[in-house]
Amino acid sequence: MLKGLANERYTVDGDDALEQHVDSVCERVKEGLTQIIPKSGLHGVLLGGSYGRGEGGVLRTPDGDMPYEDFPFAVLIHGSVALARRRFSAALAGLGRSLQSFAGVEVGFHLMSRRRLRKGEVSLARHDLVCGHRTVLGPPDLFSGCAHHADASALPLHEATRLLLSRGAGLLFALDRLRQKPFRREDGEFVLRTTAQAKLALGDAFLASNGLYHFSVRVRASRLQRLRAPPVCDGVEEVLRHHAEGAAFTLHPQFCREGPEGLLERLRGVLTAFGGIFLWQERKRLGIPFAGIPEYVFGGVDKCPETSRWENLFLNCGCRGTARPFALRELFRHPRQRLLHAMALLLWGRSSFRDPAFQQQLSGELLSPCPDLGAAVKAYRSLWLRFG
Numbered sequence: 001m002l003k004g005l006a007n008e009r010y011t012v013d014g015d016d017a018l019e020q021h022v023d024s025v026c027e028r029v030k031e032g033l034t035q036i037i038p039k040s041g042l043h044g045v046l047l048g049g050s051y052g053r054g055e056g057g058v059l060r061t062p063d064g065d066m067p068y069e070d071f072p073f074a075v076l077i078h079g080s081v082a083l084a085r086r087r088f089s090a091a092l093a094g095l096g097r098s099l100q101s102f103a104g105v106e107v108g109f110h111l112m113s114r115r116r117l118r119k120g121e122v123s124l125a126r127h128d129l130v131c132g133h134r135t136v137l138g139p140p141d142l143f144s145g146c147a148h149h150a151d152a153s154a155l156p157l158h159e160a161t162r163l164l165l166s167r168g169a170g171l172l173f174a175l176d177r178l179r180q181k182p183f184r185r186e187d188g189e190f191v192l193r194t195t196a197q198a199k200l201a202l203g204d205a206f207l208a209s210n211g212l213y214h215f216s217v218r219v220r221a222s223r224l225q226r227l228r229a230p231p232v233c234d235g236v237e238e239v240l241r242h243h244a245e246g247a248a249f250t251l252h253p254q255f256c257r258e259g260p261e262g263l264l265e266r267l268r269g270v271l272t273a274f275g276g277i278f279l280w281q282e283r284k285r286l287g288i289p290f291a292g293i294p295e296y297v298f299g300g301v302d303k304c305p306e307t308s309r310w311e312n313l314f315l316n317c318g319c320r321g322t323a324r325p326f327a328l329r330e331l332f333r334h335p336r337q338r339l340l341h342a343m344a345l346l347l348w349g350r351s352s353f354r355d356p357a358f359q360q361q362l363s364g365e366l367l368s369p370c371p372d373l374g375a376a377v378k379a380y381r382s383l384w385l386r387f388g
Contacts, residue, residue, distance in 0.1 A: 010051040010134070011065075012218075012251055014058040018065040022051055025103045026136045029073055032095045033109075033137070036088055043076040043114055044138020046129065050250060053132030055217055057253045068253040070106040074129055076142060081113045118145040122154045124163060124208060131215040153211035157285040158306050160208040164278050165336070167201040168343045169384055170194040171274065174267060175347075176377045178260050188256035191263045196249035198270050202277050203243030209281055221247045238273045275348045293348045297341045297361065304334035315387070319367060335387040338365045342380055346373075 010022040026047060033045055049072040050056045057068035075092075077084045092109040099107040120126065130149040135142060148154065174194040177187040200217070203224045207213045214220050224240055256263070275293070282296060283289055286303070290296040304312075309332040316331050342365040345358065352358040353373065363370050366383060370376035 009054050010047075011056040011058050012054070014056065015065045018058065018067065021104075022047075022056070022067065022071075025071055025099065025107065026134070028099055028102065029071075029095075029107065030137050032099070033073075033075065033092075036091045036095065037075070037077065037084075041078050041084070042137070043078055044142040045136040046074040046076070046138075046142065047134040047136055048072045048074050048129045048132070050217075052134045053128065053215055053217075055132075055251060057250060059253055059255075067103065067105050069250075070108060071103055072108050072110065073136065074133070075109050075111050076114050076117075076138070077111055079113075081111050081116065084111050114142065114146070117143075117149070120149075121156065122149050122151065122159075124155065124159050124213070127152055127155065127213070128215045152208070152213040152215075155208050155211070155213060156306065157209055157281075158304070160205040160281055161285055161340075162336075163201055163208065164205050164274075164281060165340055165343060166388065167194075167198045168274065168278065168347060169339070169380070169388060171198050171267065171271065172343060172346055172377060172380060175264075176374070178264050178267070179374070183260045185256070188258065188260075188263060191260075191267065192256040192258070193249075193253070195263070195267050195270055196246045196253075198246075198274055199242035200246030200250060202239045202270075202273055203246075205277060205281055206239060209284060217247050217250050239277060242270060242273055271347060278344070293344050297344055297349075302333055303337040303340050307334040307336075335383070338367075339380070339383060339388060341365045342376075342383070346376060346380065 010019055030045060033042065046052065050069050051067070051071060059066040059068040088111070092111075096107045096109060117126065117130075126146075126149045130143050130146050143149075171194060174191040177183075177191055180187055204213065204220060207220055207223060212223050214223065221244060224243055227236065227240075258266075279290055279292070279296065282303075286301060286305075288299070288301055290299070312332050312334045315335055316333075319335060342362060345362050345365070349358060350373070359370065362376060366376065366379035368375070368379040368382075370379060
Protein backbone atom coordinates (compact mmCIF):
# COMPACT_ATOMS: atom_id res chain seq x y z
CA MET A 1 0.00 0.00 0.00
CA LEU A 2 1.28 3.45 -0.91
CA LYS A 3 1.21 5.93 1.96
CA GLY A 4 3.67 8.60 0.84
CA LEU A 5 6.79 9.34 2.82
CA ALA A 6 7.59 7.56 6.05
CA ASN A 7 8.71 10.75 7.80
CA GLU A 8 6.24 13.26 9.14
CA ARG A 9 8.07 16.47 8.31
CA TYR A 10 7.37 18.96 5.56
CA THR A 11 10.99 20.13 5.36
CA VAL A 12 14.42 18.60 5.90
CA ASP A 13 15.60 21.08 8.52
CA GLY A 14 12.99 23.82 8.96
CA ASP A 15 12.30 25.03 12.50
CA ASP A 16 9.27 23.87 14.52
CA ALA A 17 7.39 27.09 13.80
CA LEU A 18 7.57 26.45 10.04
CA GLU A 19 6.43 22.85 10.45
CA GLN A 20 3.48 23.99 12.56
CA HIS A 21 2.68 26.71 10.04
CA VAL A 22 2.34 24.17 7.21
CA ASP A 23 0.15 22.06 9.50
CA SER A 24 -2.09 25.08 10.05
CA VAL A 25 -2.34 25.72 6.31
CA CYS A 26 -3.42 22.11 5.78
CA GLU A 27 -6.08 22.42 8.48
CA ARG A 28 -7.49 25.56 6.90
CA VAL A 29 -7.50 23.88 3.51
CA LYS A 30 -9.40 20.93 4.92
CA GLU A 31 -11.98 23.20 6.52
CA GLY A 32 -12.41 25.24 3.36
CA LEU A 33 -12.70 22.31 0.99
CA THR A 34 -15.34 20.53 3.04
CA GLN A 35 -17.46 23.66 2.79
CA ILE A 36 -17.12 23.75 -1.00
CA ILE A 37 -17.30 20.10 -2.08
CA PRO A 38 -20.00 17.82 -0.62
CA LYS A 39 -18.71 14.91 1.42
CA SER A 40 -20.25 12.46 -1.03
CA GLY A 41 -18.13 13.89 -3.85
CA LEU A 42 -14.82 14.26 -2.02
CA HIS A 43 -12.58 11.22 -1.95
CA GLY A 44 -9.49 12.78 -0.37
CA VAL A 45 -7.10 15.72 -0.22
CA LEU A 46 -3.31 15.50 -0.49
CA LEU A 47 -0.48 17.99 -0.16
CA GLY A 48 1.93 17.43 -3.03
CA GLY A 49 4.96 19.36 -4.18
CA SER A 50 8.18 19.68 -2.23
CA TYR A 51 6.41 20.06 1.15
CA GLY A 52 4.34 16.94 0.51
CA ARG A 53 7.58 15.06 -0.17
CA GLY A 54 9.19 16.32 3.02
CA GLU A 55 11.71 18.47 1.16
CA GLY A 56 10.02 21.86 1.21
CA GLY A 57 12.15 24.96 0.77
CA VAL A 58 13.28 26.65 3.98
CA LEU A 59 13.79 30.40 3.59
CA ARG A 60 15.92 31.67 6.48
CA THR A 61 14.90 35.16 7.65
CA PRO A 62 15.62 37.28 10.75
CA ASP A 63 12.07 36.45 11.88
CA GLY A 64 12.55 32.69 11.57
CA ASP A 65 12.13 30.10 8.82
CA MET A 66 9.53 30.83 6.15
CA PRO A 67 8.00 28.79 3.31
CA TYR A 68 9.16 29.48 -0.23
CA GLU A 69 7.51 27.09 -2.67
CA ASP A 70 3.79 27.02 -3.41
CA PHE A 71 1.42 24.64 -1.60
CA PRO A 72 -0.19 22.46 -4.31
CA PHE A 73 -3.13 20.36 -3.11
CA ALA A 74 -4.48 17.40 -5.07
CA VAL A 75 -8.24 17.05 -4.58
CA LEU A 76 -9.47 13.55 -5.43
CA ILE A 77 -13.15 13.57 -6.33
CA HIS A 78 -15.79 11.02 -7.25
CA GLY A 79 -17.29 11.26 -10.71
CA SER A 80 -16.37 13.48 -13.64
CA VAL A 81 -13.41 15.84 -13.27
CA ALA A 82 -14.77 18.04 -16.07
CA LEU A 83 -18.08 18.53 -14.25
CA ALA A 84 -16.30 19.12 -10.94
CA ARG A 85 -14.19 21.84 -12.56
CA ARG A 86 -17.30 23.58 -13.83
CA ARG A 87 -18.91 23.41 -10.39
CA PHE A 88 -16.00 24.13 -8.08
CA SER A 89 -13.13 25.86 -9.94
CA ALA A 90 -14.25 29.41 -9.09
CA ALA A 91 -14.77 28.59 -5.41
CA LEU A 92 -11.43 26.76 -5.21
CA ALA A 93 -9.63 29.72 -6.77
CA GLY A 94 -11.28 31.98 -4.23
CA LEU A 95 -10.21 29.69 -1.38
CA GLY A 96 -6.63 29.76 -2.64
CA ARG A 97 -6.61 33.55 -2.77
CA SER A 98 -8.10 33.83 0.72
CA LEU A 99 -5.42 31.53 2.15
CA GLN A 100 -2.44 33.09 0.40
CA SER A 101 -1.86 35.91 2.88
CA PHE A 102 -1.92 33.45 5.79
CA ALA A 103 0.23 30.84 4.03
CA GLY A 104 2.79 33.35 2.79
CA VAL A 105 2.92 31.63 -0.62
CA GLU A 106 0.40 30.64 -3.27
CA VAL A 107 -2.09 27.88 -2.46
CA GLY A 108 -3.44 25.93 -5.43
CA PHE A 109 -5.86 23.07 -6.03
CA HIS A 110 -5.85 20.40 -8.72
CA LEU A 111 -8.96 18.28 -9.16
CA MET A 112 -8.23 14.62 -9.91
CA SER A 113 -10.11 11.34 -10.31
CA ARG A 114 -8.70 8.22 -8.64
CA ARG A 115 -10.37 6.08 -11.30
CA ARG A 116 -8.52 7.92 -14.05
CA LEU A 117 -5.30 7.87 -12.01
CA ARG A 118 -5.49 4.10 -11.77
CA LYS A 119 -5.75 3.78 -15.55
CA GLY A 120 -3.42 6.63 -16.50
CA GLU A 121 0.07 6.46 -17.98
CA VAL A 122 3.02 6.90 -15.64
CA SER A 123 4.20 10.51 -15.60
CA LEU A 124 6.63 12.57 -13.55
CA ALA A 125 3.82 14.49 -11.85
CA ARG A 126 1.91 11.33 -10.95
CA HIS A 127 5.04 9.57 -9.75
CA ASP A 128 5.97 12.49 -7.50
CA LEU A 129 2.45 12.72 -6.04
CA VAL A 130 1.87 9.00 -5.48
CA CYS A 131 5.29 8.44 -3.91
CA GLY A 132 5.68 11.72 -2.03
CA HIS A 133 2.59 13.25 -0.45
CA ARG A 134 0.93 14.05 2.84
CA THR A 135 -2.69 13.03 3.34
CA VAL A 136 -4.76 15.97 4.54
CA LEU A 137 -8.16 14.29 4.30
CA GLY A 138 -9.23 10.77 3.42
CA PRO A 139 -8.47 7.10 4.11
CA PRO A 140 -4.92 5.68 4.11
CA ASP A 141 -5.56 3.70 0.90
CA LEU A 142 -6.26 6.69 -1.34
CA PHE A 143 -3.81 5.38 -3.94
CA SER A 144 -4.95 1.78 -3.91
CA GLY A 145 -4.54 0.44 -7.44
CA CYS A 146 -2.04 3.15 -8.39
CA ALA A 147 1.19 1.30 -7.60
CA HIS A 148 2.34 1.40 -11.23
CA HIS A 149 3.00 5.13 -10.84
CA ALA A 150 5.70 4.33 -8.26
CA ASP A 151 7.84 2.62 -10.92
CA ALA A 152 10.05 5.39 -12.28
CA SER A 153 11.65 2.98 -14.75
CA ALA A 154 8.29 2.94 -16.56
CA LEU A 155 8.43 6.67 -17.33
CA PRO A 156 8.12 7.17 -21.12
CA LEU A 157 10.90 9.13 -22.80
CA HIS A 158 8.57 11.97 -23.74
CA GLU A 159 8.17 12.80 -20.03
CA ALA A 160 11.78 13.94 -19.87
CA THR A 161 11.19 16.06 -22.97
CA ARG A 162 8.11 17.64 -21.41
CA LEU A 163 10.12 18.49 -18.31
CA LEU A 164 12.75 20.22 -20.43
CA LEU A 165 10.04 22.00 -22.41
CA SER A 166 8.50 23.32 -19.20
CA ARG A 167 11.81 24.55 -17.80
CA GLY A 168 12.90 25.89 -21.18
CA ALA A 169 9.71 27.93 -21.41
CA GLY A 170 10.52 29.25 -17.94
CA LEU A 171 13.96 30.36 -19.14
CA LEU A 172 12.36 32.11 -22.10
CA PHE A 173 9.97 33.99 -19.82
CA ALA A 174 12.88 34.81 -17.49
CA LEU A 175 14.83 36.34 -20.40
CA ASP A 176 11.77 38.44 -21.17
CA ARG A 177 11.59 39.61 -17.53
CA LEU A 178 15.21 40.73 -17.75
CA ARG A 179 14.21 43.09 -20.57
CA GLN A 180 11.57 44.82 -18.44
CA LYS A 181 12.08 48.39 -17.26
CA PRO A 182 11.81 49.18 -14.48
CA PHE A 183 13.22 45.87 -13.27
CA ARG A 184 11.25 45.02 -10.11
CA ARG A 185 12.13 42.85 -7.13
CA GLU A 186 9.56 40.23 -8.16
CA ASP A 187 11.20 40.04 -11.59
CA GLY A 188 14.52 39.22 -9.94
CA GLU A 189 12.92 36.56 -7.73
CA PHE A 190 11.27 34.98 -10.77
CA VAL A 191 14.53 34.88 -12.76
CA LEU A 192 16.53 33.44 -9.85
CA ARG A 193 13.94 30.76 -9.08
CA THR A 194 13.43 29.83 -12.74
CA THR A 195 17.18 29.52 -13.33
CA ALA A 196 17.49 27.19 -10.33
CA GLN A 197 14.62 25.05 -11.62
CA ALA A 198 16.29 24.78 -15.01
CA LYS A 199 19.54 23.68 -13.37
CA LEU A 200 17.69 20.95 -11.52
CA ALA A 201 15.94 19.83 -14.70
CA LEU A 202 19.26 19.11 -16.43
CA GLY A 203 19.97 16.16 -14.17
CA ASP A 204 16.34 15.20 -13.59
CA ALA A 205 15.71 14.79 -17.32
CA PHE A 206 18.82 12.66 -17.70
CA LEU A 207 17.73 10.39 -14.84
CA ALA A 208 14.15 10.14 -16.11
CA SER A 209 15.36 9.26 -19.59
CA ASN A 210 17.44 6.40 -18.17
CA GLY A 211 14.86 4.95 -15.76
CA LEU A 212 16.72 6.30 -12.71
CA TYR A 213 14.40 9.09 -11.59
CA HIS A 214 13.27 9.31 -7.95
CA PHE A 215 10.71 11.57 -6.32
CA SER A 216 13.24 12.77 -3.72
CA VAL A 217 15.58 15.52 -4.90
CA ARG A 218 18.24 14.28 -2.46
CA VAL A 219 18.13 10.76 -3.86
CA ARG A 220 18.32 12.10 -7.40
CA ALA A 221 21.39 14.15 -6.50
CA SER A 222 23.01 11.08 -4.95
CA ARG A 223 22.28 8.95 -8.02
CA LEU A 224 23.80 11.54 -10.31
CA GLN A 225 26.98 11.70 -8.25
CA ARG A 226 27.42 7.95 -8.67
CA LEU A 227 27.40 8.49 -12.45
CA ARG A 228 30.39 10.84 -12.30
CA ALA A 229 32.82 8.19 -13.57
CA PRO A 230 32.85 7.03 -16.24
CA PRO A 231 31.19 9.94 -18.10
CA VAL A 232 27.73 8.99 -19.33
CA CYS A 233 27.28 11.83 -21.82
CA ASP A 234 29.11 14.90 -23.07
CA GLY A 235 29.21 17.66 -20.48
CA VAL A 236 28.20 15.41 -17.59
CA GLU A 237 30.40 17.32 -15.12
CA GLU A 238 28.56 20.55 -15.91
CA VAL A 239 25.20 18.81 -15.56
CA LEU A 240 26.20 17.47 -12.14
CA ARG A 241 27.32 20.91 -10.98
CA HIS A 242 24.15 22.61 -12.13
CA HIS A 243 21.94 19.93 -10.60
CA ALA A 244 23.72 20.17 -7.25
CA GLU A 245 23.20 23.93 -7.24
CA GLY A 246 19.53 23.52 -8.19
CA ALA A 247 18.99 20.94 -5.45
CA ALA A 248 20.63 23.22 -2.88
CA PHE A 249 18.32 26.07 -3.89
CA THR A 250 15.27 23.79 -3.67
CA LEU A 251 16.03 22.93 -0.05
CA HIS A 252 17.41 26.32 1.02
CA PRO A 253 16.21 29.09 -1.33
CA GLN A 254 17.43 32.65 -0.95
CA PHE A 255 16.15 36.11 -1.77
CA CYS A 256 17.50 37.63 -4.95
CA ARG A 257 20.33 40.06 -4.23
CA GLU A 258 21.52 40.62 -7.81
CA GLY A 259 20.61 43.07 -10.51
CA PRO A 260 19.59 42.14 -14.06
CA GLU A 261 23.20 41.99 -15.30
CA GLY A 262 24.25 39.38 -12.75
CA LEU A 263 21.06 37.38 -13.25
CA LEU A 264 21.54 37.39 -17.02
CA GLU A 265 25.05 36.03 -16.58
CA ARG A 266 23.66 33.23 -14.38
CA LEU A 267 20.99 32.40 -16.92
CA ARG A 268 23.40 32.35 -19.85
CA GLY A 269 25.60 29.96 -17.88
CA VAL A 270 22.72 27.49 -17.85
CA LEU A 271 21.55 27.92 -21.46
CA THR A 272 24.50 26.17 -23.11
CA ALA A 273 24.27 23.10 -20.87
CA PHE A 274 20.48 23.11 -21.22
CA GLY A 275 20.74 23.11 -25.01
CA GLY A 276 23.18 20.21 -24.88
CA ILE A 277 20.92 18.06 -22.70
CA PHE A 278 17.87 19.01 -24.77
CA LEU A 279 19.48 17.79 -28.00
CA TRP A 280 20.87 14.69 -26.27
CA GLN A 281 17.38 13.86 -25.00
CA GLU A 282 15.70 14.40 -28.37
CA ARG A 283 18.30 12.32 -30.19
CA LYS A 284 17.66 9.48 -27.78
CA ARG A 285 13.87 9.82 -27.77
CA LEU A 286 13.39 10.15 -31.52
CA GLY A 287 16.32 8.00 -32.62
CA ILE A 288 17.71 10.70 -34.92
CA PRO A 289 21.26 12.13 -34.57
CA PHE A 290 20.37 15.82 -34.91
CA ALA A 291 23.54 17.79 -35.61
CA GLY A 292 22.16 20.92 -33.95
CA ILE A 293 19.12 23.10 -33.35
CA PRO A 294 18.56 24.04 -37.04
CA GLU A 295 18.36 20.39 -38.07
CA TYR A 296 16.03 19.67 -35.14
CA VAL A 297 13.63 22.48 -36.04
CA PHE A 298 13.75 22.39 -39.85
CA GLY A 299 14.08 18.61 -40.28
CA GLY A 300 10.36 17.88 -40.53
CA VAL A 301 10.37 14.97 -38.04
CA ASP A 302 7.25 14.52 -35.89
CA LYS A 303 8.27 15.59 -32.37
CA CYS A 304 5.21 14.08 -30.64
CA PRO A 305 4.84 10.60 -32.19
CA GLU A 306 3.21 9.27 -29.01
CA THR A 307 0.07 11.34 -29.61
CA SER A 308 -3.08 10.46 -31.58
CA ARG A 309 -3.28 11.86 -35.11
CA TRP A 310 -7.03 12.35 -34.89
CA GLU A 311 -6.92 14.04 -31.48
CA ASN A 312 -4.19 16.28 -32.88
CA LEU A 313 -6.42 17.17 -35.82
CA PHE A 314 -9.16 18.17 -33.38
CA LEU A 315 -6.75 20.36 -31.39
CA ASN A 316 -5.35 22.02 -34.50
CA CYS A 317 -8.80 22.79 -35.85
CA GLY A 318 -9.20 25.06 -32.82
CA CYS A 319 -6.03 26.99 -33.66
CA ARG A 320 -6.20 30.14 -35.69
CA GLY A 321 -3.12 31.79 -37.02
CA THR A 322 -2.35 34.79 -39.19
CA ALA A 323 1.24 33.97 -40.14
CA ARG A 324 0.63 31.23 -42.70
CA PRO A 325 -1.90 28.42 -43.27
CA PHE A 326 -1.33 24.96 -41.85
CA ALA A 327 0.51 22.47 -44.01
CA LEU A 328 -1.49 19.25 -44.28
CA ARG A 329 1.19 17.35 -42.36
CA GLU A 330 1.03 19.79 -39.44
CA LEU A 331 -2.71 19.26 -38.97
CA PHE A 332 -2.03 15.75 -37.67
CA ARG A 333 0.78 16.73 -35.30
CA HIS A 334 0.32 17.82 -31.72
CA PRO A 335 0.54 21.61 -31.13
CA ARG A 336 3.23 20.88 -28.53
CA GLN A 337 5.62 20.43 -31.45
CA ARG A 338 5.22 24.14 -32.13
CA LEU A 339 6.26 24.91 -28.56
CA LEU A 340 9.34 22.70 -28.84
CA HIS A 341 10.43 24.29 -32.12
CA ALA A 342 9.75 27.87 -31.03
CA MET A 343 11.48 27.34 -27.68
CA ALA A 344 14.59 26.04 -29.46
CA LEU A 345 14.60 28.96 -31.89
CA LEU A 346 14.13 31.60 -29.22
CA LEU A 347 16.62 30.19 -26.71
CA TRP A 348 19.45 29.17 -29.05
CA GLY A 349 18.79 30.94 -32.34
CA ARG A 350 18.30 34.57 -31.37
CA SER A 351 21.36 35.68 -33.33
CA SER A 352 19.45 34.73 -36.48
CA PHE A 353 16.29 36.61 -35.54
CA ARG A 354 16.49 38.96 -38.54
CA ASP A 355 17.07 36.15 -41.00
CA PRO A 356 13.98 35.78 -43.27
CA ALA A 357 13.95 31.98 -42.99
CA PHE A 358 14.13 32.23 -39.18
CA GLN A 359 11.32 34.79 -39.13
CA GLN A 360 9.13 32.70 -41.38
CA GLN A 361 9.67 29.52 -39.35
CA LEU A 362 9.14 31.22 -35.99
CA SER A 363 6.02 33.06 -37.11
CA GLY A 364 4.63 29.83 -38.53
CA GLU A 365 5.27 27.90 -35.34
CA LEU A 366 3.66 30.60 -33.17
CA LEU A 367 0.77 31.24 -35.60
CA SER A 368 1.48 34.95 -35.39
CA PRO A 369 3.80 37.56 -36.94
CA CYS A 370 6.90 38.09 -34.77
CA PRO A 371 8.47 41.42 -35.75
CA ASP A 372 10.45 41.56 -32.50
CA LEU A 373 11.32 39.44 -29.46
CA GLY A 374 8.58 40.95 -27.34
CA ALA A 375 5.91 39.93 -29.85
CA ALA A 376 7.45 36.45 -30.15
CA VAL A 377 7.43 35.85 -26.39
CA LYS A 378 3.85 37.13 -26.14
CA ALA A 379 2.75 34.70 -28.88
CA TYR A 380 4.69 31.88 -27.23
CA ARG A 381 3.03 32.53 -23.87
CA SER A 382 -0.41 32.43 -25.50
CA LEU A 383 0.34 29.07 -27.11
CA TRP A 384 1.94 27.77 -23.90
CA LEU A 385 -1.17 28.49 -21.83
CA ARG A 386 -3.17 26.29 -24.18
CA PHE A 387 -0.84 23.38 -24.87
CA GLY A 388 2.08 23.54 -22.43
